[in-house]
Amino acid sequence: MEGAVDAQSLISMSLMKIHSSRTQRGGIKLHKNLLVSFVLRNARQVYLKERYAQIYRMQQYQEVLTVCDEIQELDPLDPLDPDLEEPGQDAALPGCGKDPDPPDPPDYPSCCLEAPLSHCTRTTVLDLDTHVVTTVENGFLHQDCCCAAPQCAPDPNPEPPDPNPDPAPRKRKGGFRSSEEEEEEVSDFTGSRKRLKREDGPEPNPEQLDSSNISNLISIFGSGFSGLLSRQADLEQICSKQALASLGAWTRAIVAF
Amino acid sequence: MKCFSRYLPYIFRPPSTILSSTCHTEADIISTVEFNSTGELLATGDKGGRVVVFQREQESKTQPHRRGEYNVYSTFQSHEPEFDYLKSLEIEEKINKIKWLPQQNAAYFLLSTNDKTVKLWKISERDKRPEGYNLKDEDGRIRDPSTITSLRVPVLQPMDLMVEATARRVFSNAHTYHINSISVNSDLQTYISTDDLRVNLWNLEITDRSFNIVDIKPANMEELTEVITSAEFHPQHCHTFAYSSSKGSIRLCDMRQAALCDRHSKYFEEPEDPSTRSFFSEIISSISDVKFSHNGRYLMTRDYLTVKVWDLQMENKPLETYQVHDYLRGKLCSLYENDCIFDKFECVWNGSDSVIMTGSYNNFFRMFDRNTKRDVTLEASRENSKPRAILKPRKVCVGGKRRKDEISVDSLDFSKKILHTTWHPQENIIAVAATNNLYIFQDKVN
Numbered sequence: 001m002e003g004a005v006d007a008q009s010l011i012s013m014s015l016m017k018i019h020s021s022r023t024q025r026g027g028i029k030l031h032k033n034l035l036v037s038f039v040l041r042n043a044r045q046v047y048l049k050e051r052y053a054q055i056y057r058m059q060q061y062q063e064v065l066t067v068c069d070e071i072q073e074l075d076p077l078d079p080l081d082p083d084l085e086e087p088g089q090d091a092a093l094p095g096c097g098k099d100p101d102p103p104d105p106p107d108y109p110s111c112c113l114e115a116p117l118s119h120c121t122r123t124t125v126l127d128l129d130t131h132v133v134t135t136v137e138n139g140f141l142h143q144d145c146c147c148a149a150p151q152c153a154p155d156p157n158p159e160p161p162d163p164n165p166d167p168a169p170r171k172r173k174g175g176f177r178s179s180e181e182e183e184e185e186v187s188d189f190t191g192s193r194k195r196l197k198r199e200d201g202p203e204p205n206p207e208q209l210d211s212s213n214i215s216n217l218i219s220i221f222g223s224g225f226s227g228l229l230s231r232q233a234d235l236e237q238i239c240s241k242q243a244l245a246s247l248g249a250w251t252r253a254i255v256a257f
Numbered sequence: 258m259k260c261f262s263r264y265l266p267y268i269f270r271p272p273s274t275i276l277s278s279t280c281h282t283e284a285d286i287i288s289t290v291e292f293n294s295t296g297e298l299l300a301t302g303d304k305g306g307r308v309v310v311f312q313r314e315q316e317s318k319t320q321p322h323r324r325g326e327y328n329v330y331s332t333f334q335s336h337e338p339e340f341d342y343l344k345s346l347e348i349e350e351k352i353n354k355i356k357w358l359p360q361q362n363a364a365y366f367l368l369s370t371n372d373k374t375v376k377l378w379k380i381s382e383r384d385k386r387p388e389g390y391n392l393k394d395e396d397g398r399i400r401d402p403s404t405i406t407s408l409r410v411p412v413l414q415p416m417d418l419m420v421e422a423t424a425r426r427v428f429s430n431a432h433t434y435h436i437n438s439i440s441v442n443s444d445l446q447t448y449i450s451t452d453d454l455r456v457n458l459w460n461l462e463i464t465d466r467s468f469n470i471v472d473i474k475p476a477n478m479e480e481l482t483e484v485i486t487s488a489e490f491h492p493q494h495c496h497t498f499a500y501s502s503s504k505g506s507i508r509l510c511d512m513r514q515a516a517l518c519d520r521h522s523k524y525f526e527e528p529e530d531p532s533t534r535s536f537f538s539e540i541i542s543s544i545s546d547v548k549f550s551h552n553g554r555y556l557m558t559r560d561y562l563t564v565k566v567w568d569l570q571m572e573n574k575p576l577e578t579y580q581v582h583d584y585l586r587g588k589l590c591s592l593y594e595n596d597c598i599f600d601k602f603e604c605v606w607n608g609s610d611s612v613i614m615t616g617s618y619n620n621f622f623r624m625f626d627r628n629t630k631r632d633v634t635l636e637a638s639r640e641n642s643k644p645r646a647i648l649k650p651r652k653v654c655v656g657g658k659r660r661k662d663e664i665s666v667d668s669l670d671f672s673k674k675i676l677h678t679t680w681h682p683q684e685n686i687i688a689v690a691a692t693n694n695l696y697i698f699q700d701k702v703n
Contacts, residue, residue: 006536006590007536010536010590010593013593013594025347025349026346026347026348026372026435027346027348027435030435030454030484031437031484031503031543032599034482034483035599038539039536039537039539039540039593042536042538046536
């Protein structure tokens with residue numbers, strides 16, 4: 001498969017397609033959106049693989065740095081006075097130059113394995129046959145969970161508490177759904193939008209990713225999109241059920257429109 | 258394949274088309290073409306909901322070179338745009354499919370469908386009209402009975418031939434999702450209409466009731482992974498039909514087994530080759546068309562890059578696979594970007610099931626001879642199609658040096674696509690729809 005850069009543009013393209021399919025004549029085409037969701041899933045898999053590889057490399061780099069530090073501390077030529085140890089001395093050791101503020105990829109793999117599955121989000125779906133609108137509390141948001149968990153890096157944008165906690169599915173008449181749903185989803189998923197923006201922050205080419213468009217679309221499709229990334233092998237224990245559910249939630253969200 | 262390189266091309270355009278084909282209106286784009294069972298009539302449907310029917314001229318001894326040209330026979334508006342107020346959705350008037358009923362009397366019948374509604378149209382001729390009424394005069398005004406002094410018998414007088422189309426049945430409100438195909442049963446009493454998740458069986462006489470015979474909608478839509486893309490009745494066995502899926506599989510169902518045919522009697526699928534896996538594997542394996550052979554022994558399927566012929570007795574792999582335009586495999590990303598990867602190409606058999614045909618881009622269409630294993634690429638274009646001209650085979654250059662007549666992959670025009678083609682049931686006459694133009698090619702006879 002192609003590399004992570006292509007995966008990003010595919011994700012962006014796919015979300016735009018799904019978004020524009022909502023307004024095209026004739027209504028949403030189930031077949032086309034299903035195919036687009038497959039591309040989205042595939043691209044997300046590759047994207048994550050690349051990110052995990054990057055994180056793994058970063059972690060290994062950190063370990064090397066730690067070893068370098070230890071070696072440096074044990075250097076017999078240095079005075080044993082800890083006051084003389086300066087950060088600048090690190091630069092003397094090539095290859096161990098420490099970037100004081102390394103780019104901050106969200107270290108969600110490790111913390112996802114530890115974090116409890118606490119956070120819930122909603123999907124609003126319309127069954128086209130029965131015309132019933134259902135608001136369901138879904139499984140968990142992969143990255144939401146990570147960023148909300150205390151084990152993770154401190155959260156500069158603290159997640160606002162869920163303004164409308166409502167564990168029971170609500171049913172509404174289909175006729176008035178469009179405007180009400182939009183408002184509800186925007187308020188519910190503001191938090192996820194912020195989190196996604198932070199994750200996309202370190203990307204070298206933000207224009208390419210078009211993160212604001214993606215964030216807006218994420219806010220519409222909610223947990224279904226994030227759940228798509230839960231296919232990695234090392235996350236399967238936690239995410240296997242949600243993997244299927246999330247792809248389906250994606251499709252349901254598509255059907256809803 | 259000598260016979261396929263000699264053609265008498267005729268170009269037909271719908272009446273409202275602007276002269277230049279590059280600035281046509283969206284409504285004129287042809288969305289389906291279909292010969293009737295004798296080949297005497299050819300129907301086209303377009304995005305504007307219109308149906309145009311062509312009729313073949315009788316061969317005349319005085320003009321032998323005009324051997325069976327097709328002329329416009331009838332034009333009518335089949336479907337109008339509608340609005341579903343409950344779901345706030347516009348329903349397109351585009352004609353998705355037309356299927357003819359075999360002729361049983363003087364009139365012709367066809368089924369035409371858009372995304373939601375199937376209609377049965379009767380096309381009949383009127384060449385006489387009654388004249389000489391007593392109670393009304395020639396203009397139709399009622400006469401005062403007190404002024405009538407004598408009676409006469411009205412007589413039928415010849416008139417200019419008028420072809421009128423009337424909607425005899427409207428089959429509506431049976432599909433939640435978009436109808437992609439219709440197929441008339443060999444019993445000539447029933448037909449099926451198919452959308453993304455369901456197949457419904459209708460009686461041609463009954464419009465307020467249909468039977469759902471296939472339903473692949475999962476109880477939980479989260480588990481949806483495939484949709485139905487096309488369905489067709491077996492040409493001889495009235496209890497058998499096949500439907501194709503977006504996952505590249507075909508299921509054969511027997512209606513005698515159960516009322517709900519969710520359990521297939523045969524399942525055709527070729528395992529995916531893992532070495533060709535890409536982001537777009539699911540898209541290019543989705544089947545866009547399925548057609549039984551005329552003899553009922555084979556099935557043909559079209560996916561994005563190939564056409565496959567399946568033997569009904571062998572489910573684990575196709576009998577034959579033909580590459581339509583494999584040079585596009587390396588361009589799937591840009592084809593995804595411009596949405597071309599979602600194009601649904603159709604495929605057709607010739608009357609003897611020895612040749613199969615399907616369309617491609619740049620107004621190319623391809624024919625594969627199953628016996629000689631030879632294939633040809635032809636182009637439907639105005640420049641190459643003077644009357645009685647012979648179509649020249651075209652070739653796409655995949656890399657390296659491009660020869661003089663070849664066209665390189667990057668020069669292909671992806672806005673010019675041939676999605677719909679049809680083959681005369683007995684003769685070598687083909688109709689090819691290229692955007693808003695219809696090309697009819699005939700085999701030259703010496």
